[in-house]
Amino acid sequence: MSIQYEVEQLADSYGVADSFPKDFGYGEEEADIEDSPAPSDSKPRILLMGLRRSGKSSIQKVVFHKMSPNETLFLESTNKIYKDDISSSSFVNFQIWDFPGQVDFFDPTFDYEMIFRGTGALIFVIDAQDDYVEALGRLHLTVSRAYRVNPEINFEVFIHKVDGLSDDHKIETQRDIHQRANDDLADASLEKLHLSFYLTSIYDHSIFEAFSKVVQKLIPQLPTLENLLNIFISNSGIEKAFLFDVVSKIYIATDSSPVDMQSYELCCDMIDVVIDVSCIYGLREDGSGSAYDKESMAIIKLNNTTVLYLKEVTKFLALVCILREESFERKGLIDYNFHCFRKAIHEVFEVGVSTQRPAGSLAVGSPCTKAVALNGTPRNTV
Numbered sequence: 001m002s003i004q005y006e007v008e009q010l011a012d013s014y015g016v017a018d019s020f021p022k023d024f025g026y027g028e029e030e031a032d033i034e035d036s037p038a039p040s041d042s043k044p045r046i047l048l049m050g051l052r053r054s055g056k057s058s059i060q061k062v063v064f065h066k067m068s069p070n071e072t073l074f075l076e077s078t079n080k081i082y083k084d085d086i087s088s089s090s091f092v093n094f095q096i097w098d099f100p101g102q103v104d105f106f107d108p109t110f111d112y113e114m115i116f117r118g119t120g121a122l123i124f125v126i127d128a129q130d131d132y133v134e135a136l137g138r139l140h141l142t143v144s145r146a147y148r149v150n151p152e153i154n155f156e157v158f159i160h161k162v163d164g165l166s167d168d169h170k171i172e173t174q175r176d177i178h179q180r181a182n183d184d185l186a187d188a189s190l191e192k193l194h195l196s197f198y199l200t201s202i203y204d205h206s207i208f209e210a211f212s213k214v215v216q217k218l219i220p221q222l223p224t225l226e227n228l229l230n231i232f233i234s235n236s237g238i239e240k241a242f243l244f245d246v247v248s249k250i251y252i253a254t255d256s257s258p259v260d261m262q263s264y265e266l267c268c269d270m271i272d273v274v275i276d277v278s279c280i281y282g283l284r285e286d287g288s289g290s291a292y293d294k295e296s297m298a299i300i301k302l303n304n305t306t307v308l309y310l311k312e313v314t315k316f317l318a319l320v321c322i323l324r325e326e327s328f329e330r331k332g333l334i335d336y337n338f339h340c341f342r343k344a345i346h347e348v349f350e351v352g353v354s355t356q357r358p359a360g361s362l363a364v365g366s367p368c369t370k371a372v373a374l375n376g377t378p379r380n381t382v
């Protein structure tokens, strides 16, 4: 598809390329397996577990450190827990713990109770290109232990590396894994333990989409955000809107219309274009500035009468909308509604900062106690 785009961002607001570095400033910490788990006040955890070579480190590097999928071929086997501090924004504020595949973390010297107690989500990665019988045994052992310690954990199963499978084979693999994993749970009288399944690959956007869904389950204000997005799009003639974490391209929330993969991919690609253009042409003479800031906005007109519209919401969040060309004629209205939407999101943030969060949820605050939706509801003005 040919893309005609106009990136309407003040040259001044563009930053130096190294202000948006490849590693984006996520803190990374390596811990010995014997290390005692993080203190109770630490950030909520997402655990990445699974057999050796199932793809855990690759997922973490591709999603949060912008590693290209081909580079993961050269990743060395993880032999220590990697604690990766994802603090790109106060909406995505958690730690990912990448476990080495070969470690027997049920070793009595290893305090798995402490680990599971502060965990929000446990992602179990299964290599779909390999024989998965052993992985299913390990999955059962892991989730049943974790559930007994902390039944609040969200259990997520990534059926990974599906790029190597035909469409029929993918469906069949998912069905088979789903069936066997749930049969094992039923045999152990653990029917209440709910597993969610995703087909993923680092070679397309499926891994970002799956991670988005995992993260969204940990955001207590998700209903508020969805509500704000619904009001915004219905009053602005917009078809679909995503609230993105710019760095990871995880979407924090979207309106309640169904997400189709193509729309999500288009919006992800738009973020890449904007940041790349920003890094190349946005340099100040003295090389200072930021690639993404308050002035950041872009409009891309596709040749099929679709318009993509991106605007900065907070330091790390962007709203990306898909709309028809005719709706875009009312840009003034959209901009006004966006202004109200942005204000509401900032109020959600402020409340988030000042309130306690439930254990295991992301550090984005408890459900709003302030009348955010009322104060900041985008209104149609014409």
Ligand SMILES: Nc1nc2c(ncn2[C@@H]2O[C@H](COP(=O)(O)OP(=O)(O)OP(=O)(O)O)[C@@H](O)[C@H]2O)c(=O)[nH]1
Binding pocket: 050, 051, 052, 053, 054, 055, 056, 057, 058, 059, 069, 071, 072, 073, 074, 075, 076, 077, 078, 079, 099, 100, 101, 102, 160, 161, 162, 163, 164, 200, 201, 202, 203
């Ligand atoms: N085809 C394909 N290969 C993948 C995918 N994800 C990871 N890989 C490959 O799988 C291999 C193992 O990946 P790692 O990320 O090192 O696996 P790991 O689970 O962290 O392994 P350990 O550290 O030994 O536990 C690498 O060669 C990756 O390139 C994927 O989505 N598709």
